[in-house]
Amino acid sequence: MMRYLAASSAREAAEALAAEGGVTRVLAGGTDVLVQLKAGLVEPALVVDIKKIPGIADITPEAGGFRIGAAVPNAVLGEHAGVVALWPGVVEGANLIGSTQVQGRCTMIGNLCNASPAGDAVPGLVAANAVVRIEGPSGTRDCPVAEIPAGPGKTTLKKGEVITSVFVPARPKGASDAYLRFIPRTEMDIAVASAAVSLELNADGTVEAARVVLGAVAPTVVIAEEAGKVLVGSRLDDATLAKMAAACEAVCNPIDDKRGTVAFRTKTAGTLAKRAAVIAYSRAGGSK
């Protein structure tokens, strides 16, 4: 028989999860967990609801950036002018998940912990160098988002650990980001390939720093280091963009499945990175 616990503190949640010998699930928006339960994919012994933990659904300014609670619905995030202005690419990724109804429930942290290689909220957070705060049996720790995914359906979180918030940092002037995904439809779908690009520009409009992150082309989100380096110093001329796309293709390691072929995912990841870079560049105030 499945038990349900509405935790009143992160500590209580962590302790309950640590003490449970059977399968556990953490419930925030529930847009993945409830679907898995209904489909019979998982029969947890314990479900811990974290939504009622004080402060866990808050967005708080911190050190020029924002701390976003683990239970903040993506629809609420999308209406937060401060986060949207600072990290538009992070927010647009989060807002692509599901339908309008799902947006009212789903969370970025849920998307991260579901650990699908195709999660739309994850590439943007990784490109932003976002850091999660984790409550666990041995106390509180911070960890880069990039280090959480371990493979399809798997995270690096240890038994009893629960993420309580994610921090997106401050940005200098002349910086922005963008996220694009490819789906065969226009909504209500899962990324076949995706790309997030975060740029910082120099005063002369050249790229000072760039981070390119790809989704759905490997078991976990992929940081395309070389692709980011290619952009530095450029104004995103066509030759640079082509080189960056090639660098993206080089780090893709996708699967062939019902949603797309290896060749399609690889090619499309490069195309999306080019297009996302152009959008981020324009948002950062650059003009080609």
Place this chain on the structure above:
Amino acid sequence: MAFDEYQKRDFKQVGTRVRRPDGVDKVTGRAMYGADATAPGMLVGRILRSPHAHARIKSIDTSAAEALKGVKAVLTGADLPVQDEDFIRDVQDNCMARNKALYDGHAVAAVAAVDAATARAALKLIKVDYEVLPHVTDVDVAIKPGAAVVQDGRTLENVPAGMSENLTSHCEFGHGDPEAGFARADKIIARSFRTAATHQGYIEPHAALANVTSDGKAELWCCTQGQFYVRTLCAAIMGMEASQLRVTASEIGGGFGGKTTVFIEPVALALSRKAGRPVKIVMTRDEVFRATGPTVHTSMDIRIGMTKDGKITAAEAHLRYSGGAFPCGTVDMGAQAAFAAYDLEHVRTYGWNVLTNRPKEAAYRAPGAPQAIYAVESVVDELCQHFGLDPIEVRLKNAAKKGTKSSYGPTFPDIGLVAILEAAKAHPHYSAPLAPGQGRGISCGFWFNFGGNSCVSMNINTDGTVGVTEGNPDIGGSRASISLMAAEELGIDYDRVRTIVADTSSLGYNDVTDGSRVTFAVGLATIKAARDAIRVMRGRAAKIWGIEEEAVDWKDGAAIPAGPNAGKFPPMTLAEIAAVSFETGGPIAGHHEVNVDGAGVSFGVHIVDVEVDKETGATKVLRYTVFQDAGKAVHPSYVEGQMQGGAVQGIGWALNEEYIYGADGRLQNPGFLDYRVPVASDLPMIDTVILEIPNPGHPYGVRGVGETGIVPPLAAISNAVSRSAGIRLSELPMSPPRVLRALGG
């Protein structure tokens, strides 16, 4: 029936956009769909399904499930009778496997339990010992000699010896001497095509509640397109007399042909008989995809010859259709429909049905026609491109018209194809400028339309209102249309008529809601029932006035004296006659029962503009216009809805929808996430142009409109993609990976 039924008239009600009678219930959630049925003491039925594409069932041990507390019945194929007749045996075996599981998702056992959790637990306790057999899920693989044989002994005599046993039947249509025609062509194009199986994608999953009582009577409530046919099939499977099984159809959340047969209904009945309690089964979406009927998947070779001025000299089609693990006749309809839009001297089509380890095909909107016509219209378009000819002009030059001997045999009476092509040519869409990178495609479409058995009762109530009782589930607005035709004929307001769909014990037999038949055939029966009621009312008026019945006419909803010699009486309205009916001979009713012939064929033409993203292979539909002959549009909004709905399903079929099987023979995408029907944001407004070329076989000129609309989109979009991206695809769907690969990406 006389074929000169149609009489020109000025309509007062037919052709207006009246309020739909089911709207309030549906938008407020009060409409009773299949899963809403409930009965005291009702059990939950669930079905165990094969995880294998092809396996011999060596044994099924149900003892642990039967021993579980709360389980009231367990059913396997052994509980059902052995059927002698092929057709019924196939239907039954598809509902519950006997000896072999023939596809992933094939039902092998079922339980009835006190609640869903117990039923689920019981399914896990059933032990099926399978001997997994080699499988085949692709039509082109299945036809090869040496392919795994899905069912042996099913090949008809018209299939030559030495071919794969999966080829079960052959058909051939046409006339003339194609080779002589090809010799006169300036260009012959021969191409091969493949289309994926697609599902009707109705939103409401199948649901049935069965209640078999100990005295042998049974009630069945279910979501179906034809309660009478459900009764026929279930009575045969259950060994019951038709009178003892009453079937009531629920409101229906879509069917598109897929609810014209049974899947869970006999299982619910058999479980209920075994358990002695009502049993309800509701399918999950996963079950709907794996175990109900998608359409056929196909492989086709088309060869067409044309002169340089656009005259088709000869045409030939070889069609291989697979409707899954059981024989089906869908390829015959494809072979008949393929060249229906053309007036050809030399034409031949050949069809083959092929067995594969997939679910048993069910009808899907114009079954068999979209595939063949997609292939034909693609080759015609390629010939137009080759000669630099306008695709509408070429179709006009070769169009079937009144007097044309059709490629499938009959000579056409009045048909609307030329008028539709002319309307499309003259429409602003066809001449609107295109931006660079955009492409415009057109295609013709065709469907036969059916008539069939129809039975209508019409009760004239004493308050002057009218109740119409018909027997076809309302799947596309038929209640509104039938009320409109009743009101028109009686001469009263639409709001005074209410049409209901009766159960099988309340009315004579009605064929299934299919073949675009209901507004045509049931409409005809309604008009005739109204005339019958009018005859009775004229008699009552004659009695009141003391004159002969022949001396009474009916005009504008009232009895009037036929002429000056009949006497001087003020008109007596329907309401006035009805109010005194108890004193003039009793209740007033009209009836009509008929097997309707004379369904007029229906043609359509679609124009579509698309833009292909050459970096991703994604196709965006920019503008879409449907032209279709409705004969007479009884309720234009519903007609437009049918035209738009057909176009949308065709767009999904052209671009993304497909049954995807893995190497293990299992369906990879049994859900709406990865079986991609279009969402609203994928589509432009689908514009519609209704043409009205009266059908001589209907009093008001009505033709069926439900199916033709799904036929043209496949080729229209493929032709538009060709003109946008410079690539000619020959396989559906044109999903982004397939398009990008064709672009060399």
